[in-house]
Amino acid sequence: MGKRVAICAVAQIKNEGDLWYARFQNMLKECFESIMGQTGVTFDMEKGIRNVITCSDDVFDARTISDNGMTDVVGAHFRGEEKMAQESINGLGYAMACILSGHDDVILYMGHCKESQTESRRMNMNLAFDPFYCRPLGMDFINVNAMQARAYMKKSGVRDEHLAKVVLRSRANAKKNPFARENAAVSEKDVLNSPMLADPIRELHYYPVTDWAYGMLLCCEERVKEFTDNPVWISGYGSSIDSYFLGDRDLLSNFSLKNAAERAYKMAGVKDPKKEIGVFELCDHSAYQMPMWAEGLGIADEGAGGKWIDGGGMEKFNVNTSGGMLNGNPLLLGGAARAIECFHQLSAEAGERQVKGVKKALAHGTYGAAGQHQAVVIMEKGR
Amino acid sequence: MSLEYDKKDCFIVDGKLALPYTYFAGRVGSKFITTIRDQKKIMGVKCNTCGKVFVPPRQTCERCLEDIRNNWVDVGNTGEVVNFTVVRYNDGHLPRKAPYVLALVKLDGADTPFAHVLDGLKPEEVEIGMKVEAVFANETTSTILDIDHFAPSRKKKVQVSDRAPAEKAPAAAKTKHQPELDERRKAMSKKVVITAALTGAATMKTQNPAVPYTPQEFAEEAYKCYKAGAAMVHMHAREDTGMATHEHARIKATHDAIKDRCPELIVNLSSAVGMGKTPEQRISQIVHIKPEMASLNTNTMNFSIVDRKTGKIFIDFVFENTFTMLQDFGKAMEENGVKPEIEVYDMGGLDNTLLVMKQGFFTDPMNFNFVWGVAGGQAFRPDAFLCLKNAIPAGANFTTCGVGTDQFQAITMSCLVGGHMRVGLEDNIRIPTGEMAKGSYEQVEWAVRIAECQGREPATPDEAREIMGLKKR
Numbered sequence: 040m041g042k043r044v045a046i047c048a049v050a051q052i053k054n055e056g057d058l059w060y061a062r063f064q065n066m067l068k069e070c071f072e073s074i075m076g077q078t079g080v081t082f083d084m085e086k087g088i089r090n091v092i093t094c095s096d097d098v099f100d101a102r103t104i105s106d107n108g109m110t111d112v113v114g115a116h117f118r119g120e121e122k123m124a125q126e127s128i129n130g131l132g133y134a135m136a137c138i139l140s141g142h143d144d145v146i147l148y149m150g151h152c153k154e155s156q157t158e159s160r161r162m163n164m165n166l167a168f169d170p171f172y173c174r175p176l177g178m179d180f181i182n183v184n185a186m187q188a189r190a191y192m193k194k195s196g197v198r199d200e201h202l203a204k205v206v207l208r209s210r211a212n213a214k215k216n217p218f219a220r221e222n223a224a225v226s227e228k229d230v231l232n233s234p235m236l237a238d239p240i241r242e243l244h245y246y247p248v249t250d251w252a253y254g255m256l257l258c259c260e261e262r263v264k265e266f267t268d269n270p271v272w273i274s275g276y277g278s279s280i281d282s283y284f285l286g287d288r289d290l291l292s293n294f295s296l297k298n299a300a301e302r303a304y305k306m307a308g309v310k311d312p313k314k315e316i317g318v319f320e321l322c323d324h325s326a327y328q329m330p331m332w333a334e335g336l337g338i339a340d341e342g343a344g345g346k347w348i349d350g351g352g353m354e355k356f357n358v359n360t361s362g363g364m365l366n367g368n369p370l371l372l373g374g375a376a377r378a379i380e381c382f383h384q385l386s387a388e389a390g391e392r393q394v395k396g397v398k399k400a401l402a403h404g405t406y407g408a409a410g411q412h413q414a415v416v417i418m419e420k421g422r
Numbered sequence: 423m424s425l426e427y428d429k430k431d432c433f434i435v436d437g438k439l440a441l442p443y444t445y446f447a448g449r450v451g452s453k454f455i456t457t458i459r460d461q462k463k464i465m466g467v468k469c470n471t472c473g474k475v476f477v478p479p480r481q482t483c484e485r486c487l488e489d490i491r492n493n494w495v496d497v498g499n500t501g502e503v504v505n506f507t508v509v510r511y512n513d514g515h516l517p518r519k520a521p522y523v524l525a526l527v528k529l530d531g532a533d534t535p536f537a538h539v540l541d542g543l544k545p546e547e548v549e550i551g552m553k554v555e556a557v558f559a560n561e562t563t564s565t566i567l568d569i570d571h572f573a574p575s576r577k578k579k580v581q582v583s584d585r586a587p588a589e590k591a592p593a594a595a596k597t598k599h600q601p602e603l604d605e606r607r608k609a610m611s612k613k614v615v616i617t618a619a620l621t622g623a624a625t626m627k628t629q630n631p632a633v634p635y636t637p638q639e640f641a642e643e644a645y646k647c648y649k650a651g652a653a654m655v656h657m658h659a660r661e662d663t664g665m666a667t668h669e670h671a672r673i674k675a676t677h678d679a680i681k682d683r684c685p686e687l688i689v690n691l692s693s694a695v696g697m698g699k700t701p702e703q704r705i706s707q708i709v710h711i712k713p714e715m716a717s718l719n720t721n722t723m724n725f726s727i728v729d730r731k732t733g734k735i736f737i738d739f740v741f742e743n744t745f746t747m748l749q750d751f752g753k754a755m756e757e758n759g760v761k762p763e764i765e766v767y768d769m770g771g772l773d774n775t776l777l778v779m780k781q782g783f784f785t786d787p788m789n790f791n792f793v794w795g796v797a798g799g800q801a802f803r804p805d806a807f808l809c810l811k812n813a814i815p816a817g818a819n820f821t822t823c824g825v826g827t828d829q830f831q832a833i834t835m836s837c838l839v840g841g842h843m844r845v846g847l848e849d850n851i852r853i854p855t856g857e858m859a860k861g862s863y864e865q866v867e868w869a870v871r872i873a874e875c876q877g878r879e880p881a882t883p884d885e886a887r888e889i890m891g892l893k894k895r
Contacts, residue, residue, distance in 0.1 A: 052425055060429045069425065101439050165515035170445045171455070172478045172566050176537055177509065177516035182524050183537075185507035237524075238508040238545075282484060286477070286526060286534035290505070 044135045045263040045270035046418070048077040049379045051253040054220035054367050057155040058250040063100070064112045067151050070254035071113060078256050078266040080145060082114050086265075088256075090119035090143045092134055094127040094150030096371050098163045101156065113149050123150070126322075128374025128404030128414045132276040134257045144259045145266075151252035152369035160248060160370065167407065169283075180324065180370075181245060183408035185237035187290045188327040192239060194291050195330060196345030199239070202326040203230035204348055206243050206365065209323075213362025215391040216380075220249050220367030244326040249367035253375050255382075271385045274399075275309065275417035277302025285408065296335030296405070296413040307417035309399070312337050316417070317397035318357045318384045320377035322364045322405045329365070332403060333358065336415070360384065360392040374404020378416055385420045450479050450491050459568045462558045466497040466532045477532040478566075497531030499556040500575055504528050504535045508545040517567060521545050527554055527572050538566075542573030557583045561785075613881035614837055614873045615889060617821060618647035618862040619656040619846030623666035623696030624727065630851040632861035635660040637672075637679035644680040644687055646863035647846075651870040653886035654688035654715065655680060655862075656763075656846065658695060666696025668703040670710045677711055686883045688892065690715035690763055693751055697739055705751050709758050714892050717791070718752055718762035719743040720771035724798030730826070741798070748774060753783045761892050763821075764790045767799035769806075772813055779815070787891045788818040791844065794832045795825030802828040807835050819890055823849050829865070830854045834872050843869045 050073035052066055074080070081087035091113050095105040102108060106122040113120075123130040127150045134146040154160050164179040191197065207227060213219035225243060233243035256266060263270045279298035282288045300312075309315050319338060323329040330344025330352075338356045339347035353359070361380035364373040381400035383389040402416045447455055450467065457465050466475045467490045469483035476483070481491040506525035509516060516522070523545055526535035540548060542557070552574060559570040560583060570583045620634055620643050627633050634640040644655045657680070658666050659673040667673065673691065680689050691713040693704050708716045725741035728734065755762045762784070766772045772790070779788070792810050794802035802824050814820060821842035824832035829850040833843035845865035853859045853868055870880055881889060 055425075058425060059434060060427050060432045061425050065427070066425065098439075101437055159513050159515075161511070161513050162515045170443075171447050171451050173537060174515070175517060175565050175567050176524060176539060177513075177518070177522075178524070178537060179513075179515065182507050182509050186505045186524070186526060189507065190505055235508070235510045237510060240507075284478065284534065286528075286536050287484070 042139055043260045044138045044273045045258055045260060045267070045421070046273065046378075046382055047256045047258055047263060047266040047270055048074050049253065049255050049382045050074050050077070051218050051376075051379055052251065053218050054249050054251045054376075056220060056248060056250070056367070058153060059155065061250075063095075063151040063153055063252065064109050066153075066250070066252035067109055067112050067149055067254070070149060070252055074147065074254045074256050080147075080256055080266055082118070086144075088114060088118065088145050088147045090121070090137060090146055091115040092121050092123060092130050092137075092146055092148045094123040094130045094148075094371060094375065096124060096152060098166055099152050099154060099157060099160075099370070109149075109151070113147060119143075125371070126374045126404040126406035126412060126414060127372045128378065128402060128416055129278060130375065131257075131273060131378060131402075131416050132278055132414065135273055135276055138257065138259045144262050146257045147254065148257060149252070149254040150372050150375055152372050153250040154248045154369045155250050164370075172284075178408070180408050181240065182237040183285060184325050184328075185240045186285075187331075187409035188239050188325065190290050191327055191331050191344070195334065195342050197327060197330055197348070198345060199231060200227075201330070201345050201348045202241075202244055203227045205323070205326040205329045205353070206230045208353060209326075209359060209363050209365040212360055212392065213366035216361050217390070219362045220247065222247065222366060240325055240327070246324055246365050247367045249369045251369050251372055251376070253372065253379060255375075255379070269386055270421040271382045272419045272421060273416060274419050275303040275305070275307025276414070277304075277306065278412070278414040280407075280412040281410075283411070288409070288411070290409055293331065293335030293410075296332060296403075296410060296415075299413045299415045300336050303401075303415040303417050307399075307419075309417060312401065313356070316356075316399045316401050318360060318381060318394050318400040319403070320361060320363070320380050320401065321359055321403045322373040322377060323359065324364055324373070324405070326365060328405075328410065329353065329358070329363070332405070332410070335413070336401065336403070357394045357397075360389065360394060371406065374402060374414060374416075377402035377404065378418065381416075381418045385418055448481070450481050453494070454479050455564060455566065455568065458558070458566075459562045459564055462499070464497050464499055464529060464556060464569070465494050466529070467491065468493045468495045474533045475531060476534050477529055477536045495531060497529040499529075501527045501529035501532070501536075501554060501572075503540065503548065503550055503552050503554055505550065506540060506548050508548075523548055525554075525572065538569060539571040540573070541571040559583065611840060612878055613885050613889065614878045615654065615821060615842040615881045615886040616652045616866055616869050616873070617654040617656055617690065617823075617842070617844040617846070618644070618652040618866050619823065619844055619848035620644060620647070620862050621658055621660060621846075622848035623658045623692075623694065625847050625851060626664050630847055630858055632859065633664075633847050635662055635664050637676045640676050641679040641683035643861055643863065644689075645684045646861060647866045648684050648687050648883075650863045650866035651880035652687070652863075652866045653881050653883045654690050656690040656692065656717070656844065656848065658692045658848070668695045668699050668707060670707050673707050674711050677713060688714045688883050688886060690717065692717050693755075694719055694741070701747050701750075705754050708751075708760055709754055712758050712760055714887075715761045715763050715789075715890070716755055717765050718748065718755065719765045720748055720774045721767060723767055723771075723796075726797045728797040745774065745778065749778050749781065749783075752778065756783050756785055759893060761785075761789065761890060764788060765793055766790055766810060767793050767796055769809060769813070772810055776813075776815070785891065786817060788815060789890050790814050790818060790820040792820060792822040792832070792836070793824070794822065795828035802832045802835075804835055807832070808839070811839055811841065825849050830868065830872070833869055837872055837876050837878060843872070845869050
């Protein structure tokens with residue numbers, strides 16, 4: 040294709056358990072002002088932002104057309120504004136399409152979610168299921184993920200001890216991330232004794248309720264110098280969705296993740312992800328997903344997730360230096376959080392978490408029950 | 423960046439999204455669910471191109487894009503557990519109290535495993551590969567929960583079960599006979615349900631100024647009755663002039679005013695409405711408003727206004743309640759979740775009910791009201807009361823009301839033999855001393871005294887719901 044899309048700047052607030060004292064408009068405004076300050080971008084109709092993409096969810100916001108509550112804050116009046124009501128990582132894919140198609144030069148991309156607003160996020164998740172066959176049974180992402188976890192752990196030799204390791208590592212990495220949710224320190228014993236939510240998923244195996252917002256500025260290759268000297272490039276994007284009904288899917292196949300990864304690798308010209316990609320940021324809603332997604336992306340051998348953890352796979356491939364979704368990002372926004380960590384790593388701004396010499400990074404997002412939808416973005420160091 | 427905002431005087435607004443919906447299940451989905459409901463049989467659809475059998479069924483094979491909507495196959499009610507989890511938390515969207523097992527079951531004739539609740543065994547006894555079979559719900563909800571759950575196979579015929587309780591989900595009270603429920607009912611037998619019939623169609627303010635006409639007057643009167651010990655109010659809506667009305671808006675406004683003032687109270691609407699109303703006018707308002715309960719009249723009879731002293735007939739009126747109306751009104755009520763209060767004016771009316779109940783549309787427990795002293799019905803006699811009591815089906819409840827001086831005699835008798843009591847200005851405008859009642863509530867106070875003398879306590883509205891088998895609010 041020859042053309043590339045640049046991420047010029049990113050901004051985020053700290054992930055928090057309960058931002059009850061901040062409206063989501065406030066949360067977004069902090070990010071918005073940071074982006075404007077970092078890049079000097081304007082809303083000039085010729086040269087500035089003419090299209091804004093936002094990511095939010097009607098059910099979490101408890102209002103229809105959740106994006107209409109923040110169009111003024113993100114400067115969308117008299118401009119194009121499109122909402123990504125799916126995993127935020129697809130907003131990057133969409134921004135990329137807007138720019139590569141020549142439709143837009145500059146895209147502001149913002150997202151928010153306050154999981155703490157709802158009395159029970161599980162009830163929200165229940166609404167993702169059809170009202171005839173699934174909702175009445177009480178299906179939600181946690182109990183459906185639990186069935187995938189059971190099957191996967193058996194297939195790939197992943198034990199409770201492995202999951203404890205994933206949780207401990209997530210918390211340790213998050214400690215080094217100033218934007219990560221501050222969670223209580225836990226020991227291996229704490230995780231192993233954590234109460235079951237839905238067997239075999241324990242409470243500490245699932246990401247905690249989190250509030251967060253972010254912003255990014257993307258632009259075309261030709262104009263990147265106007266906004267930054269240190270861009271990060273998006274060179275590949277792939278997205279895939281598996282069948283809707285659980286019974287129609289092979290929960291162990293990683294069907295949609297393999298599909299998404301294959302497309303992203305191909306677009307970015309990645310032949311061997313193990314060698315070429317220096318940082319992997321995975322959306323692990325639950326601890327079992329860390330080795331499972333690693334298999335799907337090709338950095339762990341098929342059916343060998345347990346061994347991969349034992350063999351130091353998470354360290355070797357620099358997986359989830361941010362702490363990952365498991366440490367706490369809101370639903371929908373995990374992919375954006377992953378991309379922002381990749382941006383910091385590729386810009387050599389990751390502080391204590393910095394991986395040396397990273398040239399390419401992979402950001403992953405997943406949404407739906409048992410990883411039904413998967414998307415992968417490949418990002419590269421600027422020049 | 424951390425949001426270092428001031429937290430002083432920050433105000434939180436409570437909100438709730440509760441939007442009742444009806445979803446069309448689609449033609450394919452409709453057949454799937456109604457076959458489960460009516461035939462206790464699980465069907466799938468087969469793609470003739472790839473041979474895959476889908477449960478739940480769809481219109482099109484997602485791989486072959488073949489139209490498969492008519493390729494129904496019987497997949498059987500037995501299958502094998504291929505995956506499961508034990509849900510350990512309680513939440514509003516869950517059909518059961520924790521812990522419960524959610525499983526993927528591959529039915530013997532299907533290719534796609536199907537999620538459902540697995541019950542009838544301890545969570546630690548569940549194993550992948552175990553044989554299970556569908557247990558159908560006794561009471562239909564016309565949803566996938568018409569399969570109540572799957573249970574380990576017992577190779578019996580079709581298994582049926584009553585609904586297990588959820589932590590917050592509405593409890594299904596309309597159940598057929600079951601011993602544990604009967605036990606609970608026994609414990610409730612000390613409780614007496616007091617109903618206040620605030621107005622009928624005929625009693626006017628000129629007879630007793632406390633007769634309510636406007637929704638606000640109804641609401642206030644209902645509230646006073648509730649405070650005095652009533653669990654239910656029965657009402658016929660009136661226009662401001664006092665005329666009985668069949669207008670939906672007015673009836674609904676009156677019903678809603680009572681519920682707004684006193685949300686706990688059970689409101690029981692009349693399906694008689696008033697003189698000269700058509701069958702359509704009489705039942706459509708019930709279907710429209712869907713009160714928790716409504717009266718269901720059991721026989722065509724004289725229902726006249728007379729002078730009791732001279733025996734002169736002032737207004738001669740035939741109250742029409744044909745078999746067809748009894749059947750159609752009864753079905754309409756049950757289908758709309760309105761529990762019928764079956765009005766029995768004499769033994770003939772009770773026999774009419776016992777006849778049509780063979781059709782099976784009445785849900786248990788049935789609730790009868792023995793009505794005394796209507797000019798055209800029978801006068802109160804203790805032995806006639808016992809005849810009626812002894813003739814109703816086992817497990818049924820009864821209450822009673824009487825016109826004029828029959829009122830307090832009849833309710834005393836009912837309370838004595840284990841029944842419930844209805845008072846109110848619809849039936850009688852006085853208290854037992856002969857003085858004008860200050861309102862229906864004053865008669866409720868007398869009814870409470872009668873109950874106390876017999877060692878019984880007034881039931882709260884929720885206790886009344888449990889006794890009479892109303893759905894929990």
